[in-house]
Amino acid sequence: MASQRCKHGLVICEKCVVITDAAKRVHDAIGIAITFHTIEEISRGWMAFALADGQTDHTIYPSKVEAIRHQSDEFRYMYVSLARCIGGMSAKDAQLFLDVHRQAYDGGMRLTDPDNAIMMPQGREQLITRPTYESERGYVRPWKQGREFKPNAT
Numbered sequence: 001m002a003s004q005r006c007k008h009g010l011v012i013c014e015k016c017v018v019i020t021d022a023a024k025r026v027h028d029a030i031g032i033a034i035t036f037h038t039i040e041e042i043s044r045g046w047m048a049f050a051l052a053d054g055q056t057d058h059t060i061y062p063s064k065v066e067a068i069r070h071q072s073d074e075f076r077y078m079y080v081s082l083a084r085c086i087g088g089m090s091a092k093d094a095q096l097f098l099d100v101h102r103q104a105y106d107g108g109m110r111l112t113d114p115d116n117a118i119m120m121p122q123g124r125e126q127l128i129t130r131p132t133y134e135s136e137r138g139y140v141r142p143w144k145q146g147r148e149f150k151p152n153a154t
Ligand SMILES: [Zn+2]
Pocket: 006, 007, 008, 009, 010, 013, 014, 015, 016
């Protein structure tokens, strides 16, 4: 899938992002979850959201593995660790996170090992891995480029 770039040259851009109803649903559902559950439930909880429209079953799963297990298709959902949004998730952040998931899945990637609590791919695995020609060309380089956020750029 060819990705369009914004005027900042980014596929996913915090300045150009368009907030959809799907992202508003995610924002609302996380707000409800953190309001009506204990801090213990939230601190270990995961929720699943349909990429298509942001719908959720409102279940707080004890792990990402459980969250994935209860969805019809892993790659049609995004998974959110509530511990990382204890104060809620803005609709804008929800949209960016939906976009990152869609982009990753379209590229044939999955966002981390389901057994690992880390929400996003981290650079630390790459630091101890000697890149091969193939990994530089096919996997590592696109991610490095895709992860170059420029929060202060205008
Ligand atoms: Zn932009």
